[in-house]
Amino acid sequence: MSQIDVPLSPSGFGQTRRADHWWVQPLFVFLGLSSFIVYATWAALQGAHYRFGPYISPFYSPELFGPSGQAWFGAKPSWMPAWVTAAVLILWAPGGFRVTCYYYRGAYYKAFWADPPSCAVGEPRKSYWGERSFPLILQNIHRYFLYLALIFLLLLAHDVWQACWFNGHFGIGVGTLVLLANVTLLSCYTLGCHSLRHLIGGFRDRLAGAPVRKKAYDCVSCLNRSHLLFAWCSLFMVMFSDLYVRLCSMGIWTDFRIF
Secondary structure, three states, rough: OOOOOOOOOOOOOOOOOOOOOOOOHHHHHHHHHHHHHHHHHHHHHHOOOOOOOOOHHHHHHOOOOOOOOOOOOOOOOOOOOOOOHHHHHHHHHHHHHHHHHHHHHHHHHHHHHOOOOOOOOOOOOOOOOOOOOOOHHHHHHHHHHHHHHHHHHHHHHHHHHHOOEEOOEEEEEEEHHHHHHHHHHHHHHHHHHHHHHHHHHHHOOOOOHHHHHHHHHHHHHHHHHHHHHHHHHHHHHHHHHHHHHHHOOOOOOOEEEEO
């Protein structure tokens, strides 16, 4: 049997015997996640230009308080600070789902904390902290964020339905398709979650005697195989959806009506 010698990383941060460009992937992950964090933070604090016609930015849905007249609980109370926008009130839920996601953990552990920077590459620390103490122990509540994420999928799907009605008449605009693509990619990402896969059937020793559960497990497993791809596509699609609604609301982009 042929053998492959795997070079072990020498001591010292960033030291390695690897000859490939191992730093490229964590660098792009760092730039990608940083770009999203900066934009999402900026957009969430604006509190304006998140509605255009029947469209609502996914960053602000559901709109609990707001000046649009369509908020669930009416206008924002006067005692609430200005920085507490409709987005700030709800983004902790989908944000928590992503932050505790099994894929994203590995991604930002490498890209932001260098824990480790990559396989067989020296780390900036000698001890292994793991996820057994605060704050990383909070990663274990990922399953509960999943329940919230599933509710948000239903709300965003309802937003797509609302985006099909223009002044009481059914129609489809480019924005309708943008919001539809967003909820589709979010659904593929969420429904391929490792925790959902376990809940559906991963905890069972055998699925042969449960055909419905077996079919559902196979569907989630199919999505789970592309979890990384859906994680990135859905991340930037939700950002683009907010940007699309925002620029249309500001009069910079024109939303073309398909019919």
